[in-house]
Amino acid sequence: MEQYIVSARKYRPTTFKSVVGQQSLTHTLKSAIDSGHLAHAYLFCGPRGVGKTSCARIFAKTINCLHPTDNGEACNECESCVAFNEQRSLNIVELDAASNNSVDDIRNLIEQVRIPPQIGRYRVFIIDEVHMLSTAAFNAFLKTLEEPPAHAIFILATTEKHKILPTILSRCQIYDFSRITIPDIVDQLKYIAHNEGLNAEAAALNVIAQKADGAMRDALSIFDQVAASSGGNITYASTIENLNVLDHDYYFKLMEAFRTCNVTEALLIYKEIRDKGFDSLFFINGLAKHIRDMMVAATPQTHKLLDMGEDVAARFISESVKFHPKFYYMAMDLCNTCDLNYRTASNKQFLVELTLIKLCRLLEQPAPTPGGSGNNSPQQHKGASAQPQQSMQRQSNVATPTSATTARPAAASKPAETMPARPSATPSSSSTAEPKVAYTPIATAKPANMPPRIMINKPQQPAGTQNATAAATGSAASQRRLSAFTPDQMLAAWNDYIEQHPTEKVIVNTMRTALPARINDTLYEIQVENVGQVEFIKTRQTEIVEFLRQRLDNDMVAIDIKVKESGPAPKFWSPREIVEDMVQRNPQVRNFIQELGLGLA
Ligand SMILES: [Zn+2]
Numbered sequence: 001m002e003q004y005i006v007s008a009r010k011y012r013p014t015t016f017k018s019v020v021g022q023q024s025l026t027h028t029l030k031s032a033i034d035s036g037h038l039a040h041a042y043l044f045c046g047p048r049g050v051g052k053t054s055c056a057r058i059f060a061k062t063i064n065c066l067h068p069t070d071n072g073e074a075c076n077e078c079e080s081c082v083a084f085n086e087q088r089s090l091n092i093v094e095l096d097a098a099s100n101n102s103v104d105d106i107r108n109l110i111e112q113v114r115i116p117p118q119i120g121r122y123r124v125f126i127i128d129e130v131h132m133l134s135t136a137a138f139n140a141f142l143k144t145l146e147e148p149p150a151h152a153i154f155i156l157a158t159t160e161k162h163k164i165l166p167t168i169l170s171r172c173q174i175y176d177f178s179r180i181t182i183p184d185i186v187d188q189l190k191y192i193a194h195n196e197g198l199n200a201e202a203a204a205l206n207v208i209a210q211k212a213d214g215a216m217r218d219a220l221s222i223f224d225q226v227a228a229s230s231g232g233n234i235t236y237a238s239t240i241e242n243l244n245v246l247d248h249d250y251y252f253k254l255m256e257a258f259r260t261c262n263v264t265e266a267l268l269i270y271k272e273i274r275d276k277g278f279d280s281l282f283f284i285n286g287l288a289k290h291i292r293d294m295m296v297a298a299t300p301q302t303h304k305l306l307d308m309g310e311d312v313a314a315r316f317i318s319e320s321v322k323f324h325p326k327f328y329y330m331a332m333d334l335c336n337t338c339d340l341n342y343r344t345a346s347n348k349q350f351l352v353e354l355t356l357i358k359l360c361r362l363l364e365q366p367a368p369t370p371g372g373s374g375n376n377s378p379q380q381h382k383g384a385s386a387q388p389q390q391s392m393q394r395q396s397n398v399a400t401p402t403s404a405t406t407a408r409p410a411a412a413s414k415p416a417e418t419m420p421a422r423p424s425a426t427p428s429s430s431s432t433a434e435p436k437v438a439y440t441p442i443a444t445a446k447p448a449n450m451p452p453r454i455m456i457n458k459p460q461q462p463a464g465t466q467n468a469t470a471a472a473t474g475s476a477a478s479q480r481r482l483s484a485f486t487p488d489q490m491l492a493a494w495n496d497y498i499e500q501h502p503t504e505k506v507i508v509n510t511m512r513t514a515l516p517a518r519i520n521d522t523l524y525e526i527q528v529e530n531v532g533q534v535e536f537i538k539t540r541q542t543e544i545v546e547f548l549r550q551r552l553d554n555d556m557v558a559i560d561i562k563v564k565e566s567g568p569a570p571k572f573w574s575p576r577e578i579v580e581d582m583v584q585r586n587p588q589v590r591n592f593i594q595e596l597g598l599g600l601a
Contacts, residue, residue, distance in 0.1 A: 008220040011192055013054050014085065015073045016062070020188045020216050021180035022051055028175070029055065030072040033063055038122075039173040041145055041154040043130075045161040046177025049215025053094075055177075056126045056155040060084070060092045063153070064120030080120045091123045097137075098129040106137040110144050113152045122153050130156040131163035138165060145171050179214030182206065186309035188216065189223055193234065198227055200234035202311035207239050209309065246278050248312075251290035252319060254356075258331065259322055261364040266356040280352045281342050288335035294320045295328035327362055334358050483553040487518045493551035495586050497544055507540050512582055513573070514561075522556035527564040534561050 013019045016026040032038060042059075044052040062068060066078035074081050083089035095109055109125060117123045127133075133141065145154060145168065156172060158164060186205045193200035208226060212219035222243065223234075230238040240247050250269055257265040273283050296302045297316035306313045338355040345351040494516055498508050510533050516524035528534055537544075541559065549557045573581070582589045593599075 006221070007192055007196075007224050008217050011188075011220060013051065013058065014061075014076065016055075016058055017071075017073060019051050019055055019058065021184040022055065022177055025175055025177060026055065026058075029059055030062075033059075033068075034072050038063065038153060040148050040152065041156065041172040043161070043164065043169065043172035043174045044155060044157040044177060045174065046159070047179055047214060048159050049212075049217035049219075050177045050180055051216060052157040052177055053126065053128060055175075056124070056157060057084070057092065059155065060122070060124035060126070060153075061089075063122050063124070064089075064091050064117070066120070083119065089119075091117045091120050092126065093123065094126045094128065096128045097132045101133045101137055103134070103136045103140050106133070106140045110140070113144055113149060116149070116151050122151055124153045124155060126155045126157065128157050129159070130168075131158045131160045138168065142167060180216050180219075181214075182209040182307045183309055183313075185209035185212060185214075185216060185219045189219060192220070192223065193227075196227075198232045198234060200227075201236045201239075202309050203236040204234045204239035206309040206312045207236065207243060207245050211243055211245065246273065246276075246283065246286055248290065251287055252315075254287065254359075255290070255294065255319065255323075258327075258359045259363060261360050263357050263360045266360050267353055270352060270356055274349070280348055281339070284335055284338050284342070284352055284355065288332060288339065291328055291331045291335060294323065295325065295332070298323070298325060298328070323363075330362050331359055334362075480555045481549065481553045482556065484521070485552040485554060487516075487524075489552060490516055490518070490524055490548070490557075491586070493548050495588065496551060497547050498582075499589075499592060506536065509573075509578060510537060511544075512578060512585075515585065516559060519560065522554060523558050523560065525560040525562055527562050529564060531563060534563060537561050 016030050019026050042056075044056060046052055058074070061081060061084040062072070062074040064080045064084070065074040066080055067075045069075055074084075076082075076085060080089065080091065084092065093109065093112055095105065097105075109127075113123070113125065115123070148154065154172075156164075156168070161169075161174075161176075186202065186209050189205040189208060190200065190202070193205070204226070205223075208222045209219055211222055226234055226239050226242050229242050236247075239245070250273055254266055254269050257263075257269065270283070274280065293306060293308070293316050296305045297313065298320035303313070303317070306316060308316070334355050338351060341351060342348060494511065498511050501508055510528060511526075514526040514528045514533075514537075516526050519525050526537070528537060538561065541561070545557060545559055548559070549555050579589075579593070583593075
């Protein structure tokens with residue numbers, strides 16, 4: 001029976017060409033050998049498992065090869081090469097400084113340095129983990145390093161370059177080995193799988209490569225483990241199960257939920273992931289990385305930042321076009337905030353769920369003006385924490401008129417797909433593509449799943465309002481009314497509403513005492529005495545806002561309701577005081593009263 005050799009050994013590179021992921025470095029080494037410009041000491045730095053020792057061995061073999069090939073590689077056939085390949089060459093001496101770091105160990109090595117090579121021209125001394133040498137050993141070594149015999153070449157290898165004394169650094173040629181990229185690892189694994197007659201899915205190899213974190217040796221060990229447990233059929237499913245990795249399909253499904261503003265789906269996916277035993281923080285960080293990869297995949301220029309196998313990258317690239325870049329920025333920000341708050345959160349599950357809900361709402365509300373969406377945030381004043389408010393403001397940032405026009409087509413490369421999903425939920429909205437439309441249906445459809453904070457936002461939605469507008473304007477739904485208006489005109493419209501509803505004393509009285517103050521062109525704020533009034537106004541907000549929009553011919557009109565900050569104690573107004581106040585604020589009221597012959601009982 002054939003003896004089993006672990007892949008890390010079996011596929012250890014034996015030529016510069018077969019070293020994975022260090023092309024520029026091996027090229028330099030080959031050139032040095034070619035030109036005969038060899039230094040006496042080299043320092044190979046870099047993370048573990050990236051080929052430092054392998055390169056040192058190949059280097060030793062190549063400089064001793066009796067008949068090097070034309071492309072600068074060892075022939076693997078001459079006496080010296082064969083001795084190297086059979087690991088019996090005396091021209092290579094390896095010392096692991098991690099376990100042999102005393103002065104005596106170094107003295108033994110120095111003894112050997114004196115002996116000239118039997119075959120070939122050089123003897124190569126590899127000191128692995130050289131930063132582990134004791135200070136005394138370093139000092140003992142320094143002299144030899146300064147004046148080595150002509151046949152001696154030292155290759156020092158370390159994972160921690162900063163621990164090497166400057167006196168050593170200055171005597172070495174330094175080579176920095178980089179992490180091996182995931183595509184490079186995947187390619188090598190593909191080659192090995194093919195060579196071993198194993199069936200391996202590209203996505204599975206990608207998972208292995210990611211798990212190996214840039215170290216080829218680790219990748220090969222993991223590969224062996226997965227190959228053994230899956231009986232030679234390395235599928236994506238068997239790999240993620242074996243390595244306890246979260247299936248990226250979950251993340252793709254979540255992205256779809258974000259795209260369709262499907263809070264329910266997002267929360268259920270999260271539950272499924274938790275049920276599988278994955279940690280929430282791990283999940284949210286995985287999601288952040290996924291979103292980052294999607295963002296990077298969206299632009300051809302940044303494809304090189306996608307550290308993954310080609311096949312997996314192709315999926316990211318094809319999915320990434322479904323979102324506008326701004327979605328990615330905001331989504332990454334939300335994930336980051338969640339990560340930062342995670343450790344201190346008393347209810348971690350809630351935090352993650354809240355984040356998912358916010359992610360679902362990012363595309364829900366690409367309202368085209370600051371005024372339109374701006375009215376969301378302040379209305380949270382009562383009870384909503386800073387966080388939702390923040391996110392809302394982010395939304396309103398996106399929702400600038402310019403961005404809206406760009407955001408829409410790109411937010412979904414297939415707008416036709418995205419948009420209809422929303423109106424369909426609101427029968428009244430018919431063909432309206434108003435994004436806000438989605439608010440109402442989602443909110444009402446899933447109140448049970450929504451944290452209370454979100455509920456607070458709900459009634460304020462001018463969303464319904466816009467529906468009404470859209471319905472009213474019929475086919476002109478897509479044409480927004482955007483006429484400019486002055487604060488005086490706003491006030492006049494406000495008073496018109498009051499005048500048209502004389503019988504509804506509570507609302508009218510409240511409106512009389514809370515006149516709209518300009519925040520920006522379309523966003524106005526009213527201040528009321530107490531929370532009760534806020535709630536009350538909210539019950540009529542949609543109707544009032546719609547009235548104002550029609551009157552002012554501007555669909556972006558929005559009203560914020562605030563409780564007055566510590567002003568004078570709320571005062572009870574007599575009916576006469578109210579009338580006088582009204583008249584004072586708007587002289588037209590006097591005419592109104594006179595014309596209709598109104599009077600106070
Ligand atoms: Zn040879």
